[in-house]
Amino acid sequence: MQDWSHARRMERKTIGCVPTMGAFHRGHLSLIEASASDCDETIVTIFVNPLQFSPTEDFRQYPRNEESDLKLARENGATAAYCPTVDAMYYPDRSVYVIEDTLKEVLCGKSRPTHFAGVTTVVAKLFNACLPDRAYFGRKDYQQLLIIRRMVRDLDFPLEIVDCPIIREPDGLAMSSRNMYLGDKERQDALSLKQALDAARTAFDKGERNARAIENIARSVIEKAETARIDYIECRDAGNLSEVIDIDRPVVLALAVSIGSTRLIDNIILNPGKEG
Amino acid sequence: MQDWSHARRMERKTIGCVPTMGAFHRGHLSLIEASASDCDETIVTIFVNPLQFSPTEDFRQYPRNEESDLKLARENGATAAYCPTVDAMYYPDRSVYVIEDTLKEVLCGKSRPTHFAGVTTVVAKLFNACLPDRAYFGRKDYQQLLIIRRMVRDLDFPLEIVDCPIIREPDGLAMSSRNMYLGDKERQDALSLKQALDAARTAFDKGERNARAIENIARSVIEKAETARIDYIECRDAGNLSEVIDIDRPVVLALAVSIGSTRLIDNIILNPGKEG
Numbered sequence: 001m002q003d004w005s006h007a008r009r010m011e012r013k014t015i016g017c018v019p020t021m022g023a024f025h026r027g028h029l030s031l032i033e034a035s036a037s038d039c040d041e042t043i044v045t046i047f048v049n050p051l052q053f054s055p056t057e058d059f060r061q062y063p064r065n066e067e068s069d070l071k072l073a074r075e076n077g078a079t080a081a082y083c084p085t086v087d088a089m090y091y092p093d094r095s096v097y098v099i100e101d102t103l104k105e106v107l108c109g110k111s112r113p114t115h116f117a118g119v120t121t122v123v124a125k126l127f128n129a130c131l132p133d134r135a136y137f138g139r140k141d142y143q144q145l146l147i148i149r150r151m152v153r154d155l156d157f158p159l160e161i162v163d164c165p166i167i168r169e170p171d172g173l174a175m176s177s178r179n180m181y182l183g184d185k186e187r188q189d190a191l192s193l194k195q196a197l198d199a200a201r202t203a204f205d206k207g208e209r210n211a212r213a214i215e216n217i218a219r220s221v222i223e224k225a226e227t228a229r230i231d232y233i234e235c236r237d238a239g240n241l242s243e244v245i246d247i248d249r250p251v252v253l254a255l256a257v258s259i260g261s262t263r264l265i266d267n268i269i270l271n272p273g274k275e276g
Numbered sequence: 277m278q279d280w281s282h283a284r285r286m287e288r289k290t291i292g293c294v295p296t297m298g299a300f301h302r303g304h305l306s307l308i309e310a311s312a313s314d315c316d317e318t319i320v321t322i323f324v325n326p327l328q329f330s331p332t333e334d335f336r337q338y339p340r341n342e343e344s345d346l347k348l349a350r351e352n353g354a355t356a357a358y359c360p361t362v363d364a365m366y367y368p369d370r371s372v373y374v375i376e377d378t379l380k381e382v383l384c385g386k387s388r389p390t391h392f393a394g395v396t397t398v399v400a401k402l403f404n405a406c407l408p409d410r411a412y413f414g415r416k417d418y419q420q421l422l423i424i425r426r427m428v429r430d431l432d433f434p435l436e437i438v439d440c441p442i443i444r445e446p447d448g449l450a451m452s453s454r455n456m457y458l459g460d461k462e463r464q465d466a467l468s469l470k471q472a473l474d475a476a477r478t479a480f481d482k483g484e485r486n487a488r489a490i491e492n493i494a495r496s497v498i499e500k501a502e503t504a505r506i507d508y509i510e511c512r513d514a515g516n517l518s519e520v521i522d523i524d525r526p527v528v529l530a531l532a533v534s535i536g537s538t539r540l541i542d543n544i545i546l547n548p549g550k551e552g
Contacts, residue, residue: 002434010288093516095378096396096430102371120372121431128432154372155397156404158278240369 001082005043005131013040017132017159018078019123022046023063023177027167029076031136034164036077043130044073045082047089052118063177082130089125098124098155100147103241107143107254108265111231119144120151132159140166140174142252142267146241166266168194174266181262189225190259193266196221196233200253204270209247211235214270222257231256231263238269247272277358281319281407289316293408293435294354295399298322299339299453303443305352307412310440312353319406320349321358323365328394339453358406365401374400374431376423379517383419383530384541387507395420396427408435416442416450418528418543422517442542444470450542457538465501466535469542472497472509476529480546485523487511490546498533507532507539514545523548 008015016035020028035042046069053059070081097117103109104116127135137145149161167175172194173187182190196218203217215233222228236242238250247270254267284291292311296304311318322345329335346357374396379385385392403411413421425437443451448470449463458466472494479493491509498504512518514526523546530543 002432006434009285012286091430093378094430096374096376096427098372098374098431100372102369125430125432128434131434151372154367154370154401155374156278156401158282158404158407 001043001080001129002131004080005129008041009131014134015039015130015132016042017045017126017130017135018042019045019047019126019135019137020069021048021062021177022069023065023180024069024072025167025175025177025179027138027140027175029072030167031138031164032073032076032078034162035134035136036079038162039132039134041080042078043080043082043132044069044078045126045130046070047082047084047122047126049089049118049122050086051090051121052115054112054114057112058178058181063180082126084129089122097121098151100150103143103147103150106236106241107232107234108256109143111256116144116147120147123148124151124155124157127157127159134160134162136162136164138166139163140176140265140267142254143241146239172198174264176264178262178264182259186227186259186262189227190262190264192222192225192228193255193257193264196255197253197266197268201268201270204247209272211244211247211251214247214253218253218255222255225259227260229258231258235270238271249273277319277356277405278407280356281405284317285407290410291315291406291408292318293321293402293406293411294318295321295323295402295411295413296345297324297338297453298345299341299456300345300348301443301451301453301455303414303416303451305348306443307414307440308349308352308354310438311410311412312355314438315408315410317356318354319356319358319408320345320354321360321402321406322346323358323360323398323402325365325394325398326362327366327397328391330388330390333388334454334457339456358402360405365398373397374427376426379419379423379426382512382517383508383510384532385419387532392420392423396423399424400427400431400433403433403435410436410438412438412440414442415439416452416541416543418530419517422515448474450540452540454538454540458535462503462535462538465503466538466540468498468501468504469531469533469540472531473529473542473544477544477546480523485548487520487523487527490523490529494529494531498531501535503536505534507534511546514547525549 016039018031098120099117200214200218233255235251238252250271256265292315294307375393380392476490476494494509509531511527514528526547532541
């Protein structure tokens with residue numbers, strides 16, 4: 001992979017990288033399209049990374065469709081794919097990790113304490129393998145996006161992070177490879193995430209600026225969904241995830257909810273400096 | 277720095293990097309010479325890295341001679357220097373680190389528990405800033421060398437680590453920027469490190485293969501030096517620093533000794549597969 005990227009760089013091609021765990025939906029495809037429209041070459045990486053799953057999580061059952069993913073990647077503008085095996089990525093005696101120790105203390109990091117170290121470690125490796133000029137990440141994984149931006153800043157990776165909007169199903173559910181785990185009743189209940197965020201946005205647009213009130217509005221929507229169990233619903237500073245009492249700066253309203261045994265996340269940005 | 281390195285790479289120049297904390301002695305100069313003879317361009321980095329000093333260590337008094345260092349670097353073949361300030365290297369809200377969690381458990385890592393995380397973090401940053409094809413490190417800091425090799429392997433850094441021999445004063449003392457801290461009596465006692473290693477090598481050459489016996493031979497030499505206080509003297513596997521009982525594979529005999537308040541390290545490789 002490095003040789004290929006080196007050779008492209010020597011031809012003065014710009015390289016975009018879209019790191020994924022495969023099981024593509026339109027969210028992934030939008031990242032590939034964004035890269036293909038910005039860069040001469042687009043590398044899609046497909047790697048279900050064991051390091052970012054805890055032993056109780058869904059590493060084994062995580063959906064894998066490499067063949068159809070590669071076809072979709074090509075159709076949407078990817079010019080290369082990097083699909084390493086677990087053995088190729090991790091030596092049995094591996095001992096070096098990239099860790100982030102502040103932003104990961106809140107939100108998903110609380111219930112998934114080892115998750116983000118797995119993410120930063122694998123993304124650092126993918127960056128070193130693919131040597132991109134730009135790397136593309138979705139805003140659905142908002143905390144991940146901030147942590148990767150922080151990693152690029154703090155370790156001086158020679159590349160730019162581009163973030164892309166959340167892509168949703170027609171009924172509002174944020175696209176996720178895990179949506180396919182949902183049964184019919186759960187699929188219906190999963191709509192409560194977006195409905196909760198919409199209700200919070202409506203209150204915000206009407207002038208509500210108290211972060212706890214906004215969270216409670218969202219919470220009350222989700223509590224009506226029978227199969228939903230809330231992990232967190234929190235308004236936090238959109239730049240550094242610090243606590244917010246009054247929304248006097250841009251915040252992310254982020255939530256994680258288990259629908260049955262499927263954990264889903266979603267978020268919106270509430271920006272008091274911007275109308276609508 | 278990245279722009280300079282990118283431009284050189286586009287000209288198909290190979291780049292060598294010699295990361296240092298300055299205060300050059302002939303050890304540093306040998307690394308610069310090695311790089312200059314291998315590579316089209318040689319970047320010397322000079323940065324006294326606060327992250328690798330504990331609060332009780334000598335960060336403030338660590339010798340700094342940037343002007344004369346730069347002159348020496350140029351004279352020995354360096355074509356660029358990277359001398360960032362602490363503020364340029366570390367944001368006040370930095371939160372991302374590169375850690376190694378196995379090799380650092382022994383030898384120097386035991387008495388300097390945060391040292392190697394500081395080293396791996398800064399070296400990762402220097403690699404990303406300088407984008408070298410090769411980076412040069414001395415074997416005096418043997419554990420550091422292994423940890424940096426491990427980092428390059430585990431994080432897929434696109435470069436090669438080249439290790440260079442220990443350079444010694446005519447009387448045997450391994451070159452170190454910290455040697456200048458030594459008073460006259462201490463300078464004399466500091467010779468006991470090399471004498472201890474020589475005594476151990478002599479015993480090894482005569483057939484001694486018991487690791488504890490080898491350590492004890494070295495220990496007894498150092499114990500005769502009045503101002504010396506031993507931190508550790510240990511035979512360990514030269515590849516992964518695991519424990520060794522019988523020397524049936526290459527080992528490093530490594531030691532750390534405080535001479536007065538100056539902590540010095542040195543080591544030799546004992547290789548049973550090789551005569552002499």
